Amino acid sequence: MFYSEDVLAEVRMGNDIVDVIGEYVKLKKSGANYFGLCPFHNEKTPSFSVSPEKQIYRCFGCGAGGNVFRFIEQKENLTFPETVEYLAKRINYTLPENNSKADAYRREIKQQLWDIHKSAARFYYECLNADMGAEARAYLDKRGVQPNIRKKFGLGYSPDSWQSLNEHLLNEGFEQDMILKSGLVNGSNSGRYYDKFRNRLMFPIIDVYGHIIGFGGRQLRDNKEEAKYLNSPDTEIFNKSFNPYNLNYAKLSNKREFILVEGYMDVISLYQAGFKNAVAALGTAFNQNHASVLHRYTQNIIVLFDSDSAGENAALRALPVLREEGIAARVLQVRDAKDPDEYIKSYGAEAFAKLLQTAVNSTMFRIEHEKKKYSLDNIDDKIALTNDIVAILAETENPLELDLYIRDVSKQIGVSPEAILSEVNRIQGYKKQMPSGSGNGLGKSVKNVQVDNALEDAKSGVISIVAYDKNLFESVERIFDKKEFLDELYIKLYSVIEKLHEQNIPAQAADIVTCLNGETSELQSRAASILMAQLSYDSDEERRRALSDDLKVIKLNYIDKMMDEAENDEEVQRLLQQKKNVENIIKSL
Ligand SMILES: [Zn+2]
Structure with missing residues (x-):
């Protein structure tokens, strides 16, 4: 792991989960827990709860759950190490020097690439406003892009020359090989360097933290030999599939619904008209990565495409991607204009707002499309x-x-x-x-579902008891093998609890979740939900009895499962014997 467990525990404990989540969600205390509207899905009645005692949260609506690290990771779209740094900074906690040289090196490279992009953006911006930028300015004038919006989006102009950006960056003190890594300058076989973007209107691409990570460039003169739009290549800081254009501002718009459009100019003209929540996929078709990034900030998207058939097809391709990601999509096709920009120019922002309301849900849109055929x-x-x-x-x-x-x-x-x-x-x-596989449970009979629930309750019962009680944990160890859970999640949880008890660290729900930080988010959410369970028992005796009952259910299920897989009679006999013996084993608890 990146940071030691004690460092992680200190950072976590310094950031009280109620305070941190309280910065994003209005929380109200009720009983032992706090409740609020879930920030990960849309809801009108609160199903999102935070336990100050256990320092974990859980949404009963969408299943999101975890500790304070997990919350920030999801909400701010950070990696785990970035999350630790973010929360350490929040409480002015000095993290130990990162001793991994490779990580430090990678970070240094990223920093230099960000610096190069920032410097390039300034250069392009100055060029736009110098004499040589006249043609690009004329284009923006024609499209009605106001000066404040040009500045807001950092629009620029790349000069019609082979070397000017490269020279500028060298003068600024950047090294040639880093400049090449940025993808803004290419090298040729003959050892010469040339700027990637020439004589183009430049759109900086900014990530959600405000770093400029790439550029898009639009041709100013129609030249069929070159692409109308050119984008930065993927680099160490830029991946087209993960960086929708304008996510940085859309994120701040506080709109519950985002608008997905086709290009840079659509985003900019919508922004200028007051619709700050538009985003665009750039240089590549809208894909699952885009959808998953957007899902961190919104549950609802209006797919807004140009009025031509290419636009309609692009919308049809985006819908299954959004559906797969669990984002509710509506579709709006611009009519009476070729794209949103032209629509707003002709009819104004108010008409456009009305038009947005007419977006149809994706099922109706697909049906309409079929009808045309x-x-x-x-x-x-x-x-x-x-x-x-x-x-x-x-x-x-x-x-x-x-x-x-x-x-x-x-x-x-x-x-x-x-x-x-x-x-x-x-x-x-x-x-x-059909065999489900997707785990949606559709194929299961009601009876099976009930059995599954009893088993699930038994498993989570065991975990929530042994996690906080070392004595009972040690008793369980003597008569139980974690493989009897037959479920990866519980086996992992049990291993973590085992490790914490061994080191005599009082197992805390939130620390158990920290130990699972490399696992899938589904697994982490399920873990939080199990640990969140508030089981109260009137006496130790009652708790021990509940534990016995749970263990019995798990053990019997395990033996049944083994019998299903038994290959010969001998084995079946042995398992039957074991089954008879379960009662006795449990009694010894
Ligand atoms: Zn939720």
Whole structure:
């Protein structure tokens, strides 16, 4: 791990979770815990709770959970080491020098690359406002980009020359090999260097911390031999897939819904009209990485694309990506103008705000799109269309929502609601029979789900008792093997508790979560939820009894599972014997 456990514990304890989360969420005390509206999903009644005693949080709506590190990691989109630094800084805690030379070196390189980009941005900005920037300024004038907005976005101009940026950066004292690493200057075989961006309008790309990490450059004169838009290559500080344009400002807009648009100029013109929550994917199609970065800041996105068919197709491609990420999407296609910029110019910001309200949900948008492909006068077409629509509707799990769609569609295509519903049900039923794998539990019978719950309760019961009671933990150790959990999460949790007890560190919920920091966020959230459970027992005796019952459930389940997998009679007999013996073993607890 990056920092030692005691350093992590000190940083964590210095940052009381109620204070830290209180800076983002309005919390109200109720009983032992605090409650508020979850910052990770949209809700109207609070299901997000914070335990001051355990120093962990948990949302019962979306499942988010963890300790103070996890909260900041998710909320500020930081890596674990960055989170530790962030929280150390918050309490003026001096972290020990990082002794890993490789890390220090990497950080030094990043810092230099940020510095190079900052210097380049200043250079481009000055060029825009010098004589040579006349053509670029004329373009911005034509597009109606106001001076304050040019400054806000740091717009610039890259001169029509091969060397001017390289020379500028060398004069500023940067080394040639670092300049090459920035991707803003290329080297040739003949040992010469030339600027990547020439005679272009320049858009700095800024990350959520305010570092300039790359540029986009737009051609000023149509030249078919070169790309209209050129972007920085991926470097140590820039990855196109993880850095949507304008996320830095969109994040500050405090809007619950972001607008996804096609390009730089759309973002800028929306910003100028007061819509600061627009973002764009740059130089690459909108993908899962973009979606996951955006998901840290919003649950809702309006996909807003140009009015042409390329725009419509881009929207159709973005929808499954958003769906996969769990972001609710609506779609808006600009009509009466070719793009949002032109729309705002022609009809004004107020009309645009109204237009935004007409965005349709993604299911309706996809249905509309299907309808365009077929004619409704012809029976074959009508059947084909109905099948396509049914396939889309079958993805809707909410029965109420489904009912509304079906009524609507039935009217539009003249097929009875009953017929559509029965077809949707058939497809959904078929899907449910398929091996789930995705863990959505759809394929399980009710009985199985109940058994799973009892087992799950037993497992979390054991964890939440042994974590805080070393004596009971030692008793359990004698009669229980953690592999009997048959669940990676519980085995990991138990190992962490084992380690903490061995070192005589009183196991605290929040420290247990810290020890899981390399694990997936799903695992960490589940861990927080288990540790959050407030089980109170009237007496030690009662607690011991609960523990016995839980262990029994787990052990019997384990033996049953082994029997399912037993390869011969002998083994089955042995397991049966074990099963009979469980009661006795438990008694010795
Ligand atoms: Zn939530």
